[in-house]
Amino acid sequence: MERNDAEPAKRGRGRPPSVEVRRRILETAAVVLLENGVSEVTFDKVARRAGVSRMTLYKWFRSPGSLALAAFEDTYAHTLRPPSSGDVWADLRTHLREFVANLSEPRTGPMIAGLLGSAQSDPVLAEEISATFTRPRREGAVELLHAGRTRGQLPASIDVEVLVDQLWGACYARLLLPEGVLDEAFADALVANLRATIHASAD
Amino acid sequence: MERNDAEPAKRGRGRPPSVEVRRRILETAAVVLLENGVSEVTFDKVARRAGVSRMTLYKWFRSPGSLALAAFEDTYAHTLRPPSSGDVWADLRTHLREFVANLSEPRTGPMIAGLLGSAQSDPVLAEEISATFTRPRREGAVELLHAGRTRGQLPASIDVEVLVDQLWGACYARLLLPEGVLDEAFADALVANLRATIHASAD
DNA sequence: AATTTCATAGACAATTTGTCCACTAATTCG
DNA sequence: CGAATTAGTGGACAAATTGTCTATGAAATT
Numbered sequence: 001m002e003r004n005d006a007e008p009a010k011r012g013r014g015r016p017p018s019v020e021v022r023r024r025i026l027e028t029a030a031v032v033l034l035e036n037g038v039s040e041v042t043f044d045k046v047a048r049r050a051g052v053s054r055m056t057l058y059k060w061f062r063s064p065g066s067l068a069l070a071a072f073e074d075t076y077a078h079t080l081r082p083p084s085s086g087d088v089w090a091d092l093r094t095h096l097r098e099f100v101a102n103l104s105e106p107r108t109g110p111m112i113a114g115l116l117g118s119a120q121s122d123p124v125l126a127e128e129i130s131a132t133f134t135r136p137r138r139e140g141a142v143e144l145l146h147a148g149r150t151r152g153q154l155p156a157s158i159d160v161e162v163l164v165d166q167l168w169g170a171c172y173a174r175l176l177l178p179e180g181v182l183d184e185a186f187a188d189a190l191v192a193n194l195r196a197t198i199h200a201s202a203d
Numbered sequence: 204m205e206r207n208d209a210e211p212a213k214r215g216r217g218r219p220p221s222v223e224v225r226r227r228i229l230e231t232a233a234v235v236l237l238e239n240g241v242s243e244v245t246f247d248k249v250a251r252r253a254g255v256s257r258m259t260l261y262k263w264f265r266s267p268g269s270l271a272l273a274a275f276e277d278t279y280a281h282t283l284r285p286p287s288s289g290d291v292w293a294d295l296r297t298h299l300r301e302f303v304a305n306l307s308e309p310r311t312g313p314m315i316a317g318l319l320g321s322a323q324s325d326p327v328l329a330e331e332i333s334a335t336f337t338r339p340r341r342e343g344a345v346e347l348l349h350a351g352r353t354r355g356q357l358p359a360s361i362d363v364e365v366l367v368d369q370l371w372g373a374c375y376a377r378l379l380l381p382e383g384v385l386d387e388a389f390a391d392a393l394v395a396n397l398r399a400t401i402h403a404s405a406d
Numbered sequence: 407a408a409t410t411t412c413a414t415a416g417a418c419a420a421t422t423t424g425t426c427c428a429c430t431a432a433t434t435c436g
Numbered sequence: 437c438g439a440a441t442t443a444g445t446g447g448a449c450a451a452a453t454t455g456t457c458t459a460t461g462a463a464a465t466t
Contacts, residue, residue: 014442015432021444039324044422053445058424113323116379120320121242130381138382157399162392165373165383170365173372176319176379178333179341180368189365196360197400217411218463224413247453256414261455413462421454430445436438 038114088148241317291351
């Protein structure tokens with residue numbers, strides 16, 4: 001998203017970027033994002049409402065989608081909890097519930113859907129979203145399932161990378177497609193289906 | 204998508220819509236869709252390239268996305284095969300492979316992804332896509348799984364509506380998110396994971 | 407022949423994008 | 437201190453797209 005990132009202090013010579021300006025930009029973008037959705041987050045509108053020169057936005061953000069993602073991260077992003085615990089089923093329930101709660105929140109859900117939607121016609125935005133949102137979550141999920149398989153709580157022959165899509169990916173599908181609802185019951189049903197198949201022959 | 208639909212012959216009084224004009228519009232839109240993606244399918248561009256008045260497009264199509272969907276349907280849409288057969292596993296393999304092949308085709312895959320992307324900021328387009336693409340496929344999938352459960356090939360306690368998202372929805376997730384690849388191996392792995400869990404306790 | 411609907415051609419304002427330039431402001435280096 | 441450097445402003449411009457509006461002609465039905 002933003003062009004510079006790592007060094008907040010080690011700036012060369014010139015005038016340092018104004019934190020104040022940056023804050024106003026991100027705050028305004030976040031408000032527009034919340035009120036009107038991703039498609040309304042334009043350089044023009046944000047610049048006018050933030051009382052900032054449009055050129056500054058062009059300098060720091062690659063595209064309106066990129067700005068929207070930065071504002072989302074800055075204002076609405078949640079921190080990730082570690083996979084932890086020793087029971088896959090408890091972990092799955094906890095993490096899927098939390099994930100679904102995040103995706104189905106009236107504020108953040110449509111934002112994420114909109115961002116992923118814009119990413120379909122913007123490969124760079126897709127990579128940015130992957131780096132800051134989807135990939136970290138996927139890695140946690142893989143870790144969780146892998147640990148469970150190692151503990152023998154999941155069949156050894158299971159493909160963990162695919163199973164992630166069958167759980168978390170299914171949630172994304174419900175978020176992005178108009179079919180079916182995305183709620184806590186769905187999260188529980190995902191886990192229940194997995195358990196149902198595993199215990200089917202044992203019952 | 205288009206405003207009228209059902210009655211091709213029973214037109215009231217005035218001059219009938221020109222099939223020729225309609226054909227040129229859809230053909231041109233399909234070409235633009237193929238060459239440049241959904242975001243390039245604009246009323247202006249299609250009208251100019253088709254040699255047709257822009258007003259005509261505004262009359263027949265609600266939005267550029269809607270036009271793109273109509274062109275997609277008209278030119279690239281596949282017909283659905285019935286669920287049939289007596290073996291869930293064979294059916295799953297066949298249908299998921301066919302579905303994945305469709306979604307991962309270099310032409311149709313990005314088109315569908317782009318259309319679903321546009322739908323994130325256009326609820327009416329979302330409903331149109333649902334009616335002509337996602338819902339019919341989902342209904343076939345539910346039917347397939349329901350039949351398998353009735354035959355006792357799937358645990359009775361399984362939630363079929365949720366399992367659809369764990370199979371077909373997982374494919375949509377791989378299509379729409381930048382993580383993971385969507386290929387025939389993935390389709391097979393989805394089925395394999397399901398079988399692995401079912402037979403886990405029996406082995 | 408009158409009515410109705412389709413199609414065209416042109417015009418217009420409003421947004422947004424992307425780029426350019428000149429100017430001012432703040433900070434560091436020599 | 438002064439020069440170089442980077443940040444931010446304000447204005448301007450062309451280009452594309454949308455949405456709407458007019459006027460005009462073309463093709464069908466009653």
